[in-house]
Amino acid sequence: MKLIFKILITAALVLLISHIMPGVHVAGFTTALFVAIVLGLLNIFIKPILVIFTLPVTILTLGLFLLVINALIILLCTNIVGGFKVDSFWIALLFSIILSLLQSIMNGILGEGK
Numbered sequence: 001m002k003l004i005f006k007i008l009i010t011a012a013l014v015l016l017i018s019h020i021m022p023g024v025h026v027a028g029f030t031t032a033l034f035v036a037i038v039l040g041l042l043n044i045f046i047k048p049i050l051v052i053f054t055l056p057v058t059i060l061t062l063g064l065f066l067l068v069i070n071a072l073i074i075l076l077c078t079n080i081v082g083g084f085k086v087d088s089f090w091i092a093l094l095f096s097i098i099l100s101l102l103q104s105i106m107n108g109i110l111g112e113g114k
Helices: 002-020 027-045 047-053 056-060 066-082 087-111
Strands: 024-026 084-086
Touching: 002 024, 002 027, 002 087, 024 027, 027 047, 027 056, 027 084, 047 056, 047 087, 056 066, 066 084, 066 087, 084 087
Parallel strands: none
Antiparallel strands: 024 084
């Protein structure tokens, strides 16, 4: 039940960010729901592989390269989900930062960070 709730919150946040931020386009809530699911799957399966391959660069940049990996995951999601488009790498980077911050805030409000 918690997983479904987290997916719904992420979908709502994706939709909210797309309305506020120029350069992020989401067709509707159903598309945002698919974006949330695909982002979750990419973060589970693809992101750890990218982190391992880029570990020297991540260490050299004191972890800031993880932001680049997050942006690449967002861009990969745009290629998988139809109706979801991010205009550029920099917008994907900003989108991933905002989404991560809002997810952390929502987890803190809802008490799921414990």
